[in-house]
Amino acid sequence: MDEWTDGFTKWLSTPEGVKALTAVGLEPTFLEHIDAAEVLAAALNAQTIEPTATVDRVFNVIPKRQPPAGRSSVGVSVLTAGGHLGSREEKPLPLRLDSGANISLVARSFLESMKNPPKIHTGLKVAIAQLTNKNPRIEGYVNMPVWIRSTEGTWLRLHAELYVVPEMTVEVLLGEDWHVNNELSVLRSLEKGTRVVVGNTGFTFDAISTQHRRDKANRHRRKRVYANGAIRAWEDVIIPAESSRTIPIAGDLQQNREWYVERALVPQHDGTFLTVPNTLLSLRTEDAGCAEPGSIARRSQVSISNPTKVPRVVRAGTLLGYAKDPATFLDKPRTQEEL
Known part of the structure; x- marks a missing residue:
């Protein structure tokens, strides 16, 4: 055993041994205060400790809304907020908040109806066939402010880059690019309604499903x-x-x-x-x-x-x-x- 101890002591004095001591946070002077034989004995008798298995936590989320089987999508539609495009003197219109679309779009007919339409710039070549009755030709893009009144009454002036689409069946669609640029987050509550949080500004604004607007019209007809x-x-x-x-x-x-x-x-x-x-x-x-x-x-x-x-x-x-x-x-x- 003395030969093993002597060999271990000599090895600790080598550059490799010093490096090993340094790697575990010990100084070479550590050897002056310990018995090398005890260190070697402890090392030889040490038992390998198996790492404790991590148990994943699981939480089962119960849906708050529980529609009939096969009808989960019934009554669910794109969120809409009331507001203005361009300036607050323009006519109010429903602003569709569609985070499922990559880019924001505006109908050419709406631009033509504006009091002060913005200049159209040349942009990317994109095709949005599903929004029109036939294959559209994107006519460039416009930059416009989007005016929305906050929940507590302050007018919020956000900015949007919107591609111009001829014959689009909706006036404006604010896509994922607009949501990301303005750091918008949606807070949903079946009891309190839906609110959109505007980044870290402290402001929110209300949004409703377009289905709710249809329900209101239905109630009027009924x-x-x-x-x-x-x-x-x-x-x-x-x-x-x-x-x-x-x-x-x-x-x-x-x-x-x-x-x-x-x-x-x-x-x-x-x-x-x-x-x-x-x-x-x-x-x-x-x-x-x-x-x-x-x-x-x-x-x-x-x-x-x-x-x-x-x-x-x-x-x-x-x-x-x-x-x-x-x-x-x-x-x-x-x-x-x-x-």
Whole structure:
């Protein structure tokens, strides 16, 4: 063992040994205060310690919004904030906040309608076919301020570089480049609504889904008085291909009496039709929530069929037929033989 100790002591005195001591934070003078035999014995008897296995933490996030199966995207649309482009004297318009688009876009028709349109500059060659009815020719880009009122009332002046698209079906689309340039973050809450945080400025502004705007229009249509007996869809409903669904409707349906709806065809934009069969409405109806004086609008249900091979959407307010008094509209047997 003395030979081992002597050899170990000599090795610690070599440049390699000194380097090894330095690597672990010890000075060469360390050897003057220890017994080399003890160091060697401890090294030979040391046990290898297996590293402790790291256990990954897992947290299961429960969705706050839980739509019906297969309908997660229903009612979800691009966020929109109200504001102005160019100056606050320009007409207000919905600003679509689409972080799914790489670049920001503006319709040429909107620029032509401005009081003081900006100069168009030559930019990248890009094609955005999905936003137009045919293959577009990008006409360059413009630089414009974007005016949005903050949540607490301050006007925010942000900057945007927007590529000009002819015949675009929306006026403006603020893409991911605009979000990144201004360090925008979205805070979503199903109870409190959606807010957009503007970097480290301390400002936020409100944004809503474009679906909410459509719902507001639907509510307005639903509150009309159906004095002519018209029945209309009460809410947006998807009818699967080659299927039928019972959907809620509203009309001037006096309570505790029968109503008859004659077979009707509901035209679609491509020349096809949905069909409403001859129907006797249930005596059980619900209040339609109309506040107009004299309104007797009530809710009921009818079946509607989609004979086409693609799903169809029936929008709230769509005319589906007319409710009639079966006592006067339907034929009645006059004799026993006609029964």
